[in-house]
Amino acid sequence: TVKRIYDRLFNEDRELAGRDTYDLAGAKAQGRKEAIPQILQPGKYAPALLATQMVANLKAMMKQLHGAETKMMGDHAINKPPHNAAPTPWHQDEAYWDPAKEYSSLSVWIPLQPATRVNGCMCFVPGSHRMEVVPHRPIGDNPLTPGLEVVPGAIDLGKVVACELPAGGATFHHGRTLHFTPANNSDDYRRAYIAMGSAY
Numbered sequence: 001t002v003k004r005i006y007d008r009l010f011n012e013d014r015e016l017a018g019r020d021t022y023d024l025a026g027a028k029a030q031g032r033k034e035a036i037p038q039i040l041q042p043g044k045y046a047p048a049l050l051a052t053q054m055v056a057n058l059k060a061m062m063k064q065l066h067g068a069e070t071k072m073m074g075d076h077a078i079n080k081p082p083h084n085a086a087p088t089p090w091h092q093d094e095a096y097w098d099p100a101k102e103y104s105s106l107s108v109w110i111p112l113q114p115a116t117r118v119n120g121c122m123c124f125v126p127g128s129h130r131m132e133v134v135p136h137r138p139i140g141d142n143p144l145t146p147g148l149e150v151v152p153g154a155i156d157l158g159k160v161v162a163c164e165l166p167a168g169g170a171t172f173h174h175g176r177t178l179h180f181t182p183a184n185n186s187d188d189y190r191r192a193y194i195a196m197g198s199a200y
Contacts, residue, residue, distance in 0.1 A: 002054050003112045005046050006191055009039060010079045016045045024078065024147040025086045025139055035086040036147075042077045042193075049075075055195070058108045058170065062197040065172055066106050069199045073105075080120050080181075080190040087120070087182045089149035090157070092128075093196075094175040095136040096148060104199045105175040112191035115165045119186035122171045122179055123162045125155070129174035150178070 009017060020041055023034035043050040055072075062070045078088070093107055115121035135151040138144070155178065163171050173179060184190040 002049065002052050002193070003191065005049050005052075006042070006077060006079075006112055006193065007189075009042055009046050009077065010037060013045065017042070020045070022146055024088065025145065035081075035084065036088060037079045037081070039077045039079075041074060043075050049193075054110065054168065054193070058110065058195050059197075061170070061172070062106065062108065062195075066104070066197060067199050070106075070197045071199075073196045073198045075193065075195045078192045078194065080184040080192075082184060082187050082189060084184045088147070088180055089139055090155070090178055090180040091136060091148050091150055092131075092133055092176050092178055093173075094133050097175070099133065103175050106197050107173055107175070108195045108197070109171045109173070110193045110195075111165055111167060111169065112193065113167050113188060115163075115169070115190070115192075116186075117162050117164065117182065118184075119188070119190040120181040120184045121162055121164045122173075122181055123160050124171075124173065125157065125178040126159055126161055128155075128178040129176045131176055131178070133176060134178075 017039045021039050024036040024038045059072050094103055097103060109122050134154045136148040137151050139147040139149045
């Protein structure tokens with residue numbers, strides 16, 4: 001199953017992903033446990049993941065929503081530990097990309113267990129896909145942190161929608177959609193598989 005492949009990557013096969021495993025919320029440090037463990041391109045290290053029905057389905061739905069030319073361009077996995085106080089802060093995916101280019105993209109976020117407000121489901125600001133990319137900074141304003149967050153005070157977060165999902169459900173969002181996930185206050189890992197698609 002997808003969950004078994006995923007858990008193996010973060011545990012027994014952890015060495016495989018090597019330099020593509022890092023802490024979204026902090027700089028890499030020898031011997032320090034990651035607050036938000038993340039693997040970039042998990043499909044590269046576990047090709048069986050890309051052969052699953054889940055990935056076939058998400059590719060088909062990307063084409064339905066974004067056009068027949070849309071291709072899956074990459075994936076990553078975020079494995080939020082239980083009773084973990086670290087949220088994934090507000091950001092736009094496009095803030096990570098080259099500002100000199102125009103993008104036509106979407107991201108798919110799939111939880112491998114039920115996603116709730118308690119364990120860190122996705123939350124969105126409706127309509128924010130129509131905004132420009134707002135100012136971002138490294139998480140915690142620490143230049144060694146790989147993750148980005150919206151500069152405090154740069155946006156109005158008055159209208160937020162939390163998207164609770166069953167295991168294997170999915171959210172689809174535009175590259176400029178503002179989103180975040182809260183801390184995981186549950187007794188289990190909050191496993192999420194994310195795929196990016198583009199029509200270019």
